Amino acid sequence: MTKNKIGFTSTFPIEVVYAAGQIPVDLNNIFVTGNARKYIENAEYAGYPRNICSWIKGMYDVVLSSDIKTVIGVVEGDCSNTHSLMATLKDKGIKVVPFSFPFEKNRPELEREIFKLEKVFKVDHSVVIQTKERLDKIRKKLVLLDEITYKENRVTGSENHLWLVNSSDFNGDPDDFEARLDKFLLEVQKRKLIDFDFRFAFLGVPPIISNLYDFLLENNVNVVFNEIQRQFSMPFLEESIFDQYLRYTYPYSIFDRIEDIQIELKKRKINAVISYAQSFCHRQIDNILLKKYIDLPILTIEGDQPGELDARTKLRIESFLDMLRM
Template sequence: MKNKTIGITTTIPYEVLMAAGYNVVDLNNIFITSKDYKKFIDMAERQGFPKSCCAWQKGIFGVCMDKNVSEIVGVTEGDCSNTKALEAILDMKGIKIHSFAFPQSHDICDIKTSIDKFMNIFNVSYSEVEKVRQKVNKIRYLIKCLDELTYTENKVSGFENHLYQVSASDFNSDIYKFEKDMKNKLEEIKKRKPFTQKLRLGFIGVPPMPCDIYDYVEKFNARFVYNEVQREFAFSRAMEAKNIYEQYYDYTYPYDIKFRLSEIKKQIKERKIDALIHYTQAFCHRQIEDIVIKNEINIPILTIEGDKLNFLDARTKIRLEAFLDMLQDLIIMNGKEE
């Protein structure tokens, strides 16, 4: 990797790093898109990572070791509860560590303090960051258009919606190529005929290890028209924010479940979603939030769990099929089916 490359463990104020001249690489994306992704997990477990540790944390560690990453930003508040421990291990391995925190107070003043501190670390000014933010927002707008075409005109598949939004965490490490690719993709999408699946699903929770879930549900007259966390990574509301502080204040993923739920409920109504799939990652503290989610949302929810596999196992496929069959019956009973 180049000297000015920096790895990130999740979405952070990308605009600060770009203003500082860094090439940003989301370590998660390298991990999950690798054909031999399991080797990264194996590397971590050989170093002593327990079996009961999240596969994403192991994957990040393995990527750092395999790709000789020399500098990273870890999010120690508002993301994985194991990141501090991961940072300690990576520091022991000689990797330069920077930390960023999304303050759990969710107070705009605290968020400003955290981002200002982050800007000071990388020696960039507020005006420099805002200049970059305006450039980045033009690309975020393109992703927003793709997301809207997913549920208004039904011309974008659930996987495409997932892929382009989750890629916004680092813009595939080449923001200019990403912008060109997005423009070409939108032109291609606009010429398509709409998808015809009747069941409209929402995907909530962390992005999945088994990405074949998107193609699988389409076999059962269903399609994902909403990817919750991926949409947050893409900052579809960034254009409405007055500044970088408001943008990251409005980012639901790192804050409490009630704040997340308010946006989820809004999207359920706007996208006319019939049911939700709640994906949880094994050994993640966010699994417990499923209790609150099911208590607060009044449409059907199926909770599935992933661990190390990047494809659906047989048990999960059976549960998905049964759930989608049930939804189809409900739609027929309620007269929605044409």
């Protein structure tokens, strides 16, 4: 069987694609680790507006610059711009497959969406369940990595971020991902403890800013809770695939996120919070409620173009840290 790359715009039940013998590819990861500015430039040259989220523009050109011929778009539970992204990709001859997380977090509706996806990829549900069991073995090891991050202080926020964010598709090769993860976990046990002053939480979508975690660590801050990245790793290890994607907080209400966040802030003994927002994203509005219901110092950082921290944001972070030290 020929293994085809199946692009996707946001985390969804990747078990279905793997069960079908295909390779799921998180377009966000390809965009941000590749020639990100060129992808954006090409999308804008094709007509995408300047004031549209960089991730949407980046994913558009990632697909057209690759051998990906099918894209699964999360059209409910993520960015509303995905609708137009899918339309413009379809116009270029790309097969588009919609997937929706029900707004009301309704189990029967989610079951229908997953069964519909199985029908598209011509795969039996029993094989999907077997695939989930295989991937859950890796997810258990990611839970361990996350625990080492906040319990033992042997993993940096950047490392935690990269491992968890890449679990959205296991880099297209779960066996290789697991082998490298095993090696990393062994290496970590031989490390000295990381020395830092503050335990931070990072809330919101993964940052488009490449050196944020490194800059924080240089200033004696380690991020020991990456909220959405942790959600990508499906840490709850539910037996049912339906329950697994119902407990995944990102596509549902902000109140589902806040409930999970509050538990983790207490468990991880967090000192302060960075709330990250992407320019032109509706999730910036969620900051109103995050600030209302989280009783910790919060610094909001906004990212637009891919690249390193600008001087203004560095100064804001340093001023925030000065305030915490007072």
